[in-house]
Amino acid sequence: MGVAESWRTNQSRYLMEGRKCTKCKTLYFPIRQHCAKCMDDSMERYIFDTKGKIVEFTRIEEAPQGFELMVPYNYGIVELDEGVRISCQIIDSYSKDLEVGMPVEMTFRLLRKSEDQGILQYGFKALPIE
Numbered sequence: 001m002g003v004a005e006s007w008r009t010n011q012s013r014y015l016m017e018g019r020k021c022t023k024c025k026t027l028y029f030p031i032r033q034h035c036a037k038c039m040d041d042s043m044e045r046y047i048f049d050t051k052g053k054i055v056e057f058t059r060i061e062e063a064p065q066g067f068e069l070m071v072p073y074n075y076g077i078v079e080l081d082e083g084v085r086i087s088c089q090i091i092d093s094y095s096k097d098l099e100v101g102m103p104v105e106m107t108f109r110l111l112r113k114s115e116d117q118g119i120l121q122y123g124f125k126a127l128p129i130e
Contacts (some may be wrong), residue, residue, distance in 0.1 A: 016048035016106055016124065018084065029084045050106040052080040054126070066112045078104055078126045083089040088124045098128065105129050 006029040018029035029048060034041045057076030060067075067073075074090040076098075090098060091109065104126040111123045 015052055016080070017042040018046050018048055020046035027082055027084050029080070029086060048084065048106075049081050051129075052078045052086075052104055052106065052126070054090065054098060054100055054102045054128075055079045055085060056096055056100065056105060057090055057095075066114075070112075074098060076126070078106070080106070086124070086126075088123075091125045091127055093128050103129050 002048055008118065013116045015043040016029065018027060019031050019033075020027050020043065021035035021038060022042040022044050024035060026035055026037045027046060027048075028035075028043075033043065035043065055077040060073050060075050061071060063071045063073070064072075070089075072095075074093060074095055075087070076090050076110055077085050077087050078090075079085045086106075088106075088110075090104065106124045107127045108122060110123045111125075113120050
């Protein structure tokens with residue numbers, strides 16, 4: 001199996017998969033091997049719900065290398081319903097329409113394309129919902 005096929009067929013890449021400490025029940029996203037709270041290494045698979053809310057956000061006018069074609073865009077911190085916070089792009093919205101506490105749903109979208117090798121990178125972005 002080639003690299004591209006193994007990437008596409010690994011379902012955990014498309015789920016909000018994290019870990020839950022079996023000792024203290026702390027949740028982690030992305031995946032961790034050891035609990036930072038109790039230092040235990042007994043972690044189990046945990047699939048997060050894709051719903052959450054905006055905690056903070058800002059509008060990016062000057063992007064870092066690799067993201068220049070996306071400006072302007074919104075970037076923020078989203079808290080999933082389970083309490084885990086994720087920093088990500090907030091898509092399909094204008095800054096004037098966003099507000100702290102607004103409900104969002106995490107969705108799997110294109111993050112960027114490597115110009116030199118043409119490699120596409122995908123990941124999670126937040127989509128405001130009503």
